[in-house]
Amino acid sequence: MSEIERRALMKGAALSALAFTAGGVNVLLSPRQARAQNIPFKTLTPEQVETLEALGETLVPGAKQAGISHLVDQQLSIPPGEALLEARILNIRPPYANFYRAALGAVDKASRGQNGDRGLAQLNESERHAFVDLMRQNKVAGWQGPAGPFVYLVLRSDAVDVVYGTMDGYAGLGIPYMPHIAPEKRW
Amino acid sequence: MANEKVDVVIVGAGASGTLYASVLAKAGKKVVLLESGPDWQLSDLISSDIWGRRVKPAGIPFLLEGKNPYGYAYQAGWGVGGAALHYFANFPRLLPNDFKVKSEHNRGLDWPIS
Numbered sequence: 001m002s003e004i005e006r007r008a009l010m011k012g013a014a015l016s017a018l019a020f021t022a023g024g025v026n027v028l029l030s031p032r033q034a035r036a037q038n039i040p041f042k043t044l045t046p047e048q049v050e051t052l053e054a055l056g057e058t059l060v061p062g063a064k065q066a067g068i069s070h071l072v073d074q075q076l077s078i079p080p081g082e083a084l085l086e087a088r089i090l091n092i093r094p095p096y097a098n099f100y101r102a103a104l105g106a107v108d109k110a111s112r113g114q115n116g117d118r119g120l121a122q123l124n125e126s127e128r129h130a131f132v133d134l135m136r137q138n139k140v141a142g143w144q145g146p147a148g149p150f151v152y153l154v155l156r157s158d159a160v161d162v163v164y165g166t167m168d169g170y171a172g173l174g175i176p177y178m179p180h181i182a183p184e185k186r187w
Numbered sequence: 188m189a190n191e192k193v194d195v196v197i198v199g200a201g202a203s204g205t206l207y208a209s210v211l212a213k214a215g216k217k218v219v220l221l222e223s224g225p226d227w228q229l230s231d232l233i234s235s236d237i238w239g240r241r242v243k244p245a246g247i248p249f250l251l252e253g254k255n256p257y258g259y260a261y262q263a264g265w266g267v268g269g270a271a272l273h274y275f276a277n278f279p280r281l282l283p284n285d286f287k288v289k290s291e292h293n294r295g296l297d298w299p300i301s
Contacts, residue, residue: 015237079245080245080246081224081225081241081245081246081265082241083240083241083245084237084238084240084241085240086240088240088243088244088245088260089240089243089260089261090260091244091248091249091251091259091260092248093247093248094245094246161237165236165237
């Protein structure tokens with residue numbers, strides 16, 4: 001494949017082609033496909049996945065099915081310099097897994113403290129929205145971890161990426177996906 | 188190389204650093220240009236909001252201090268090319284209140300020429 005073709009593929013692919021490991025073999029999948037194929041997680045624990053999916057789905061409906069946990073897990077499992085996470089732009093210190101562990105742990109602990117030992121995933125939709133609304137305003141009592149509004153910003157960005165950063169996402173918004181036209185030859 | 192004496196050391200191979208290095212080198216100076224990020228090639232650069240994040244910093248965070256710390260990472264680049272890596276050649280026209288940021292927001296300065 002020529003460089004020009006490779007660039008065109010990458011541009012058109014959006015978030016549709018990340019490297020996951022299935023059965024010891026690297027395969028290119030979208031986060032949605034990775035979730036559907038139950039690709040094992042490398043970095044996140046089952047509890048963190050549960051919290052992340054509950055938070056992601058609350059922030060951007062569709063994020064769970066779109067594979068937010070597989071996106072984040074895959075991105076935390078590669079070198080920071082190759083990551084595509086908004087965390088890079090938000091001045092978070094690598095390894096980014098430290099931030100995500102702290103953030104998801106804070107969400108889980110605060111939710112349990114406020115809701116009779118129920119984590120975010122165990123709350124109903126109304127309760128989740130109420131919790132996230134307080135979190136974004138930094139008003140969750142007993143919060144311990146990265147600032148709630150910052151956690152909201154970072155995780156919402158991830159949820160937006162996984163739901164709308166794809167060609168399907170653009171189609172869902174009714175916006176034509178128009179990647180740049182590849183140059184005919186190298187500059 | 189570690190013990191070689193040079194005339195100038197420039198930290199950061201962005202638009203300014205590379206230009207200064209070039210000018211100084213052409214003037215006969217021995218220059219070392221230090222850069223912590225990758226040596227990007229044209230074929231590495233992809234016009235994409237998501238994939239374009241690879242040219243953002245992925246090392247030690249910027250130290251943001253002072254009364255009004257500024258989230259510089261949004262404007263920063265990483266590697267040879269620096270912030271110029273995400274230069275879009277896009278210059279939105281300024282709005283009237285862009286010239287009154289001190290008066291309206293108590294930040295920066297108002298436009299000084301009337």
